[in-house]
Amino acid sequence: MSILAIAGGVGGAKLAAGLAAVLPAGELTIAVNTGDDFEHMGLTICPDIDSVTYALAGMNNREKGWGVAGETWAFMDMAGKLGGETWFALGDRDLATHVLRTQALRGGQSLSAVVARMTAALGIGQRLVPMSDDPVRTIVSTDEGDLAFQDYFVRRQCAPVFRAIRFDGAERAQMAAGFAAALGDPGLEAIVFCPSNPILSIAPILSVPGVRDALMRRRVPAVALSPFIAGQAIKGPAAKIMGELGLGTTPGAVADQYAGLIDGLMVDRADAGALDGVLVCATDTLMRDPADQARLAREVLGFARKLAD
Amino acid sequence: MSILAIAGGVGGAKLAAGLAAVLPAGELTIAVNTGDDFEHMGLTICPDIDSVTYALAGMNNREKGWGVAGETWAFMDMAGKLGGETWFALGDRDLATHVLRTQALRGGQSLSAVVARMTAALGIGQRLVPMSDDPVRTIVSTDEGDLAFQDYFVRRQCAPVFRAIRFDGAERAQMAAGFAAALGDPGLEAIVFCPSNPILSIAPILSVPGVRDALMRRRVPAVALSPFIAGQAIKGPAAKIMGELGLGTTPGAVADQYAGLIDGLMVDRADAGALDGVLVCATDTLMRDPADQARLAREVLGFARKLAD
Secondary structure (H helix, E strand, O other): OEEEEEEOOHHHHHHHHHHHHHOOHHHEEEEEOOOOOEEEOOEEEOHHHHHHHHHHOOOEOOOOOOOEOOOOOHHHHHHHHOOOOOOOOOOHHHHHHHHHHHHHHHOOOOHHHHHHHHHHHOOOOOEEEEOEOOOOEEEEEEOOEEEEHHHHHHHOOOOOOEEEEEEEOHHHOOEOHHHHHHHHOOOEEEEEEOOOOHHHHHHHHHOOOOHHHHHHOOOOOEEEEOOEEOOEEOOOOHHHHHHHOOOOOOHHHHHHHOOOOOOEEEEEHHHOOOOOOOEEEEEOOOOOOHHHHHHHHHHHHHHHHHHHO | OEEEEEEOOHHHHHHHHHHHHHOOHHHEEEEEOOOOOEEEOOEEEOHHHHHHHHHHOOOEOOOOOOOEOOOOOHHHHHHHHOOOOOOOOOOHHHHHHHHHHHHHHHOOOOHHHHHHHHHHHOOOOOEEEEOEOOOOEEEEEEOOEEEEHHHHHHHOOOOOOEEEEEEEOHHHOOEOHHHHHHHHOOOEEEEEEOOOOHHHHHHHHHOOOOHHHHHHOOOOOEEEEOOEEOOEEOOOOHHHHHHHOOOOOOHHHHHHHOOOOOOEEEEEHHHOOOOOOOEEEEEOOOOOOHHHHHHHHHHHHHHHHHHHO
16 A cells, blocks of 8 residues: 655655554555756755755755755855855755755756665655656746746745746657556546645646546545635735635635545635535644654545545 | 965965965966866866965965865755765865866856856955866876875875876867966066975976976076975975985975976975975975964065066
């Protein structure tokens, strides 16, 4: 039996860590967004893959929600002195991931292979796979023009008004082999959309040719976790963006983002209420600590299994 | 008026810092060995340029003799956890130099341009120039075969017996424009060979086409500082290598390395004594601190000026 989790950044990493805690290692595959990836200081940086990796390794910084716990910033300090860019924070430990990954990618290795080797080195037994080994780059169209994702997200702190999003390179990208294998696994039991930003984190994954079709044709239950509680995002700009697009942040608005892709939506108790087309399950969705993550993971798996009956 | 210093690693960095302390900024050019440069973890590392840069910026680690003072090692620790190589120590601050330099070189900038920008960013007013913008790579032939320089120097700690040295790429390398300009400067007053390893640090500079000829045709005094005191190297494998080559470590052996290139040799008081062909000046050559560096710089400049009379 196996579970496929589809994840973006912080919320995805938290639920992925919960699922990893409650499932046997061999039974979980986590497919991760790479639309946020970018080149910075000559390094290939994969923020969502790294967030999930550090969370599964138990070395994530829980206060910041990204990066490595106990991180230090000597590199950034010196880079600033040397006239380098400092708008994107690169911690000293985190930097090892970027340097070694960049070296491996330049040497011709696939991102999947790099992720597999690094997660193994950190003792992670779950399969963590990028959505694609080909570059897909999220571009946000705003009232100030088109912005590369990290320009919008980090440099501009999501201040410009969100108008539209596109995923450059997606039409030529191939689904990563490990992602395709998980989708086609005869032992697949359920698909879980983590409580990630549906537009910034999950839509890029759905933009990879074949992913949406495979999810539409699923023979197992698929459930999503809403990233909102009472209309507010737990972290990040999801509420701001959904508002700027006129979509709102209700359970119905989240379900619309996953139309045809899910059978159930898990929402916070604050958002309990029936929807057309999907079964709604209300629980406490805030994940403050690993215990919350594991509890929510158990509940979402229980919900999916109930849908299979 | 201008002074041209020719420098390798630690000893070169010390005297260069002394010269920088006693000369007006615009009057000193330091040409630095790049034969030690190598690619590691996908980064271009220039150990001698960095030693001189950090020394001139007053941020060098005086205890180790290389790297940045107050350095931290979080990157190395994480790189080791990720399965990366750890035999070459890359400090967190030092790494900013390597990452930004590699990015600039990959973007098509010359090493000279990168060095000029970084030294300016660190407030260094002296001209620091690589011997060449083209790659020259020192290869050491040993009783265990040919070794890339850092394999010999760092990974093997100079343990294999030194047989010969060559400088791959030197025959196709061009002298860096700033080095050529310093050699051809009508205001050039003297040339100083820093107390660097003649074979590992100075010979690669002399291997660049045109350098030896220009030095032979000099119209100003050239003086060298012996890196030995009473037959012992102050730091590094110079004595071991000179011994393994059957050259010895006397002032005469040093002078032979610079045959035709120098008019005077400055040695430690422990090595006082006349030589054929070059004037010898004996003083205290050990540089324990910046005061020693400045004193020795004043003395070597005074020695060179005396030779011009």
